Every structure is written in structure tokens, then in C-alpha cells.
Amino acid sequence: MSDSTELFAPHNHSLCINTALTTASQLCAERGVQLTAIRQQVLELIWADHHAVKAYDLLERIKPLQSAAKPATIYRALDFLREQGFIHRVESLNAFVGCNDLKSAHEQLLLICKRCENVEERHADSVMQALAQELALAGFTAHHQAIEIHGICATCTQSNNTPSLN
Amino acid sequence: MSDSTELFAPHNHSLCINTALTTASQLCAERGVQLTAIRQQVLELIWADHHAVKAYDLLERIKPLQSAAKPATIYRALDFLREQGFIHRVESLNAFVGCNDLKSAHEQLLLICKRCENVEERHADSVMQALAQELALAGFTAHHQAIEIHGICATCTQSNNTPSLN
DNA sequence: GTTGATTTGTTACAATATAACATCTCAATT
């Protein structure tokens, strides 16, 4: 039903959400850190779909649940979720997206569709290997990478009338 | 004097500046667009060194020359310089850096040193080829890429006492 | 129950960026 070229074709998105939340919960327990209500709610809101979400949008969406929420509320939760590797920041959008591989540390390639706004995370080993060689050649020691590609995804290219919704 | 592994080792930086300004001027003439005083001054300020410069820093620095300068003054100049391909935006820093290859359209890999803050632009063909393959595999049509690596550059690794200044 | 670390509340503000409309400049046309 879903091969690597159509990650965002119709799929059982509750599975995405459940996996993300369950795994995050397990990892927090293992690590002795707290997945508090606020943090979990923010993570859930981020996983509402596969879009990148902006901090102030999260703030609006969490207010029904946390009436005292202020910008710091959101940014603290985002900081925590990033430190734990549960989400990625999309630098070129000032926005945040759920990580789809919580089990392994990784650098990621983000494919950002301008049409449906879905963000697909790929590990793209061949790219990362070429990059590692290039960095070695340059004598550069990498600490953090942001590789973000904006364009049109496969699903939108195929059906260029109705944007996919998940 | 300067091979590809030490672009920012001591070098004749006036040459960098002169090349950037002269070439930009030529290209503007060819393209029938105006490299106005403000635009040229912003480009010069960006090329003061190899750091990424923030818009509001540019605003402060241009005020002695353009006392009426406001945020829009800078952002308009930056928009123009980006459209013409004279500068790149560093998404992960909200900052701007001069392009070091005005003659050819290109995607670029930016190596951002946390220590000396220099930004080295590399074209990294092998990375771009691997990336093109990965995008083809994903059925993704790229319109714009941001590939930004944060870490420690070769020069700073070698002499880890005094940050290089250019 | 006390303690100490973590989390959250709260206020204020900093930093980054854009919208909207008025004015200016300057070259082409009349």
C-alpha cells in the first residue's frame, strides 16, 4: 500500500500518531525524563498531519487544552522534544515536524512539498555518504546538518488537481 | 597560497570584494537592472568578511551612509541581491552571505564554522548528484535547496587557539 | 513532611520580517 515513493498517499495516519506517541513515551521512561501533559500535547499537535507546524500555530491549538499557554510554554516543549529527538526543526520554514525514526540517531533529508505542504523525512544514505566525503575533503567537522529541499512531491505530481490531505 | 581546504586561511580579501562588486555590476548592466547605491552598499557590507550577516546588522552598518534607512530598505536590497543570485540566505541563521560564484547558476553546500563564523560555499558535485538521484527515486521535483552544515572548519581545527579573522 | 530539582506561570521584551501607501527619480515620449 505504501512504498517509499508515496509515503503520503492515503495511509492509516492514526498509526503514525500512535507509534510516535508510544515510542516517545517509552524513550522518556528509559531516559528518566518526563513526557508531561504539555509536552505530549504539543507532540500530538505536531503529529496531527505531516505538515511542518509553526510555534504560534501550536500555541493557538493548545490553548483549549492549556488555557495558560504562552509562547514560552510552546518553545520549552519544542526544546524538550528536539533534545529528545522526537521532532525536527525545519530551518527554512521556522517550523517543526515529527521525526519518523525515533529509534536511531540520524541526519535527515527533508522533502518539503509546496503544494500539499507535507514534509517527508528520508535518511538518504547515499547523499549522507557523499556529504561525509565532501566534509572530510574540506577538513570540516560537522555538528549539525540541515538539508531541506523545497519542491513538488510525487503524490502531487501524479494527481495535480487535488492536494493529498494526510 | 589557498587550496580548497583552506579557503579562509589568510588571503587577499580585497580581491574577493572587488570581484564580487565588479561582477555584480557587469551582470546588472547585462540584465538591464540597476545596481543602485543602496544595493551596492549592502552588497559591500555583506562582503566585508566571509561571515553571514543579519539584516538588522546591515541596517545599523548602512545608517552612516543612508541615514533614512529602515528595515524595508535592507530587505528590499536583500531581495534584489538574492533575485540576481549575488547573495545566499543562510536559512538556519536568518542571515546572508555573498555568493562566490556569480557566473553560474548553482545549488550550494554551506559550511558554517561555529568558531570563526566563516561560511564556505562549496558546489560539492558528488553530493548534488547523489541528491539528484535520491530526489528522482522519491519522485520529488526540487525548486530550491538549502544544505547547511554547522561545525568546525579546517582552519579552526588546525589552529584551535586563535580564530581566523577573514 | 522536607528538600531539591524540574517544570510551569507570567511579564516583558528582543529580533526578524512584511504590508501598505506616499514620494521621488529618471529616462522615454510627446
Added chain:
DNA sequence: AATTGAGATGTTATATTGTAACAAATCAAC
């Protein structure tokens, strides 16, 4: 020379994104 129109700049206001600082609350361990 006056008119005009496009591009550039001036100007004001505001939107968006993100942090600092300190107080209060929570919670787990002792």
C-alpha cells in the same frame, strides 16, 4: 520643455518569531 510611467525609495505601522528573567507550583526522593 512638459508629461508620463516604471522602478526605486521613504515612511509608518504592524506581523511574526523567539528569549530573558524571576516567581510559583509540582513532584520524586529522602
